[in-house]
Amino acid sequence: MxxxxxxxxxxxxxxxxxxxxxxxxxxxxxxxxxxxxxxxxxxxxxxxxxxxxxxxxxxxxxxxxxxxxxxxxxxxxxxxxxxxxxxxxxxxxxxxxxxxxxxxxxxxxxxxxxxxxxxxxxxxxxxxxxxxxxxxxxxxxxxxxxxxxxxxxxxxxxxxxxxxxxxxxxxxxxxxxxxxxxxxxxxxxxxxxxxxxxxxxxxxxxxxxxxxxxxxxxxxxxxxxxxxxxxxxxxxxxxxxxxxxxxxxxxxxxxxxxxxxxxxxxxxxxxxxxxxxxxxxxxxTFSQQDKDKVMTSVKQVRACFGQGNAWQLLPATKLDDPLKLTLHIKQGYTGFQVARYFEQSGIYPELATNTQVLFIHGLQPFGELEQLDNAIKHVNDQLKFVEKHATIEVVNQFPQKLDTLAIPYQQMHLHDIVHVSLHQAVDKVAAEAITPYPPGIPLIMMGERVTVEHIKQIKHLIKQGATFQHPDIINSICIFADE
Ligand SMILES: Cc1ncc(COP(=O)(O)O)c(C=O)c1O
Structure with missing residues (x-):
């Protein structure tokens, strides 16, 4: 004691x-x-x-x-x-x-x-x-x-x-x-x-x-x-x-x-x-009382997000961080559109993907519930005018349970590198990573063989407004020449 x-x-x-x-x-x-x-x-x-x-x-x-x-x-x-x-x-x-x-x-x-x-x-x-x-x-x-x-x-x-x-x-x-x-x-x-x-x-x-x-x-x-x-x-x-x-x-x-x-x-x-x-x-030194106050606020913020027409607020289980509030966007809209309308109201989410938008609650009660409420009304209104497009769900992104690189890191320097168009890259080995950011997880890794599915996803993500850490992803990607 x-x-x-x-x-x-x-x-x-x-x-x-x-x-x-x-x-x-x-x-x-x-x-x-x-x-x-x-x-x-x-x-x-x-x-x-x-x-x-x-x-x-x-x-x-x-x-x-x-x-x-x-x-x-x-x-x-x-x-x-x-x-x-x-x-x-x-x-x-x-x-x-x-x-x-x-x-x-x-x-x-x-x-x-x-x-x-x-x-x-x-x-x-x-x-x-x-x-x-x-x-x-x-x-x-x-x-x-x-x-x-x-x-x-x-x-x-x-x-x-x-x-x-x-x-x-x-x-x-x-x-x-x-x-x-x-x-x-x-x-x-x-x-x-x-x-x-x-x-x-x-x-x-x-x-x-x-x-x-x-x-x-x-x-x-x-x-x-x-x-x-x-x-x-x-x-x-x-x-x-x-x-x-x-x-x-x-x-x-x-x-x-x-x-x-x-x-x-x-x-x-x-x-x-x-x-x-x-x-x-x-x-x-964060006390139980501090935690209780934060959790009360999280409940209020969750109730606010519950009023959205274009998303479902993902449930929070014991294995979910309660400070993370994820909107799963309904078919027809994208996370990027929803995030943009929130930003127009002065509310900035952490991250948007084509299907989700993530909001992070802080470690103190949230003080701007009214502004959030108004922003949600604004997003609901704006989305009425948006032309709906089907969202492609990516469900087979990692077909192999265990996988290795097609060219090991230590052999990469033995290969020449060339720029090719996206469709020419299929079945070739990528000489650079292609990473949507955020979240910063490479869609294609350097040394990985490019598949038709990868290219489909890249094109789809570009169309829906994702950003890539890549200067010219629409036109070309680097591959190892002789592989
Ligand atoms: C899972 C994960 N690991 C590592 C990092 C890098 O963290 P930092 O920005 O602190 O360098 C990030 C950044 O977003 C991340 O999402």
Whole structure:
């Protein structure tokens, strides 16, 4: 009991933020970087906006510690985070979950080694595979009829993969998905551990799961070996902030530290690191009463969205993040149209796909119910005038339960690359990834054989207004010439 109380008091502390502000209040004279000299030199145009942040935008001065070899206030802040998130070691990240995912993969897998990866992973995972020259075995996700999209791979698919590739260096899973859907991952983790294979989880969207009920359990508490979380997505933290947690003995912490210092800036931002310290403290001191207030607000917002004519609000089960509200758009309309009409009313959703629109409730009661109500009326009105088109449901996107790349990463440099039209790319091997953004999951991966179905989907998505991270997707795509 006493220990618990002490732990709670501890968790209110923000050693990094407090140390930084104390240092700044001494008005230290800067003969060092950064060039804005604690905010003294800055264009007038933006000085007012940036002033407070610049006053703590420091560098590795005496007493301010060093992210890449922490022994002082950064180490203390990371230890508090590890205690709260139930990890043996937590690293603060200033390059988002993106850098965490890269480091996580590089730390367990070397060139030519096999790794089992959920196929519908974020591009940062896929980029990690390429960077280390891994030999990925992709495991296909299942199509969830209620959610209306692909979610996680089944336990059975993972079992097949492990029987066939017991030498895999790791298993990479995404939990929850972008829309907040979690699943029973503990059985997968237990299965992986019977092979002594570490489970690496991209929990970019689940930093708040450590708050406990009514949120799904966090991957770290379910026994995952390494977990990456964006602090900035669901906690009140600045963009680019993230955590990487390690638990157990299957992952070498030093290797993770090695890759993080390689991949991240040698001048990491102190405002971002302080924001990680503050976000952890915010979550750790979030009370039951705070949660109750948020959940009351979520109910009200859900009731509001229930008035829409063109969508069905997806139900929230125990394995759904209650802060994620997903509209499944009815046939004839697209998520892109619905999102656009919301934006016309000043309401900005997180993401739209052709069939869904995602809204994220914050960790405090929502204060603009009337504006939301009016926006929904506006969307309902506008959609009356829209010409309806059938939406193509994608139901066979991942036909193989286990799949590998047609050309391994380490052989790609042996092939010439050419641009061809979309229809000429069919049956060829893609020399670049084609990724609708958001959600940032490659539709086609580099090294994957292009199918008629892929091209159909790309054309359909373009027609419906999806955006791709690709300069000229309508006209051409890159393929390996001689394959
Ligand atoms: C599942 C998933 N993983 C990783 C990332 C990358 O996160 P970050 O923006 O923090 O780099 C994203 C970004 O949207 C994501 O959706």
């Amino acid at each position: 006493k220990g618990e109380k002490m732990m709670k008091q501890n968790q209110q502390d923000t050693p990094l933020y407090t140390g930084l502000t104390r240092f700044s209040q001494q008005h230290p004279i800067s003969f060092h970087v950064p060039g804005h000299k604690n905010g003294a030199i800055f264009p007038e145009l933006a000085k007012n906006t940036f002033r407070d942040i610049l006053s703590i935008d420091m560098t590795e001065l005496t007493g301010l510690d060093d992210l890449h070899a922490p022994t002082g206030i950064i180490a203390e802040a990371e230890q508090l985070a590890a205690a709260f998130f139930a990890a043996d070691r937590t690293f603060f990240l200033v390059g988002g979950s993106t850098v965490g995912n890269l480091a996580m993969i590089l730390a367990v897998c070397s060139a030519g080694e096999r790794i089992i990866v959920q196929r519908n992973s974020h591009k940062s995972i896929i980029n990690g595979l390429e960077l280390c020259g891994a030999v990925p075995v992709f495991i296909a996700p299942e199509y969830d009829q209620t959610a209306g999209r692909y979610t996680q791979p089944s336990l059975d698919t993972l079992r097949q993969a492990l029987r066939k590739y017991p030498d895999a260096k790791g298993i990479v899973l995404t939990y929850p998905d972008y829309f907040g859907k979690a699943y029973k991952m503990e059985q997968m983790i237990q299965l992986a551990h019977t092979y002594d294979i570490p489970v690496l989880v991209d929990e970019a969207h689940g930093v708040h799961f450590s708050l406990g009920n009514p949120f799904p359990p966090s991957a770290a508490r379910l026994g995952a070996d390494m977990v990456v979380q964006s602090a900035h997505k669901m906690a009140p933290a600045m963009t680019m902030t993230a955590y990487l947690h390690i638990t157990g003995k299957l992952v070498a912490k030093d290797r993770v530290a090695h890759y993080l210092q390689m991949l991240q800036s040698s001048s990491p931002s102190y405002p971002l690191m302080a924001s990680l310290d503050i976000a952890r403290s915010f979550l750790a």
